[in-house]
Amino acid sequence: MFSLLFFALLCATCLAKPGLVHFSYSRAVGGGSGSSFSSEGQGRITAVRVWEISNAYITGIQLRYDYVWSQKLGRSYGSAKEMVLFDNEVITQVSGKYHSNYIYQVIFVTSRGRSLMVGQPYQRSFNFYPTHPEAELRLLSGRYNGNGITSLGAHWGVVFMDQSNSTDNSP
Structure with a gap:
């Protein structure tokens, strides 16, 4: 009986493999009125756009996943400020x-x-960052009303690159 219990515990320990997936959430800040939103897309975030009412508040945010822009979170107002990330940034x-x-x-x-x-x-002030050193921003969530973003939260995760698409032909 003891051997069976030891074997089951050993199997459970091997299957657990702690540390393979690292996700964290930075709790939303702000009043939180209005409709909820969450960005979504395939791949890594490669660019970000932000709209604001000059000398006032943020009205909208948009993320680009690989080469496709997500839906606007909030609304666009005036011209956007934009940052395009470099490869592996x-x-x-x-x-x-x-x-x-x-x-x-x-x-x-x-x-x-x-x-x-x-x-x-x-x-x-607020300051969002991941709990794992290799994690990166994966999506934003929060709320907005007809004027702008009323609350904002960040979701972090480690992105594992698919090795099957590698062009390296070495064994």
Whole structure:
């Protein structure tokens, strides 16, 4: 009986393989009124666009996954500020400012130390980052009303590149 229990425990330990998938969530900040949103797309985030009302708050955000832009989160107002990521560059931090009614500033920081800062430094600060050192921004979620983004949260994960598409023919 003891041998059977030891064998079952050994099998369960081998199957668990801790650390293979690393996801984390940065809890949303802001008032949270309006409709909920979540970005979605296939592949890595390769660019970001942000709209704002000048000297006011963030009205919309859009992410590009590989070569396809996601739906706008919120609304576009005026011209967008945009950052296109380099090959193998990822978003490692999202920061900014918020008040009870809107997100007033958003800052995207990359693995190369570049950043896109849009909006006004007004009220409370937030700082989103992954819990795993190899994780990157995978999607944004939150809420918006007819005017702008009212809350924002970040979802992080480690992206494992598919080795089956490699052009390296070495054994």
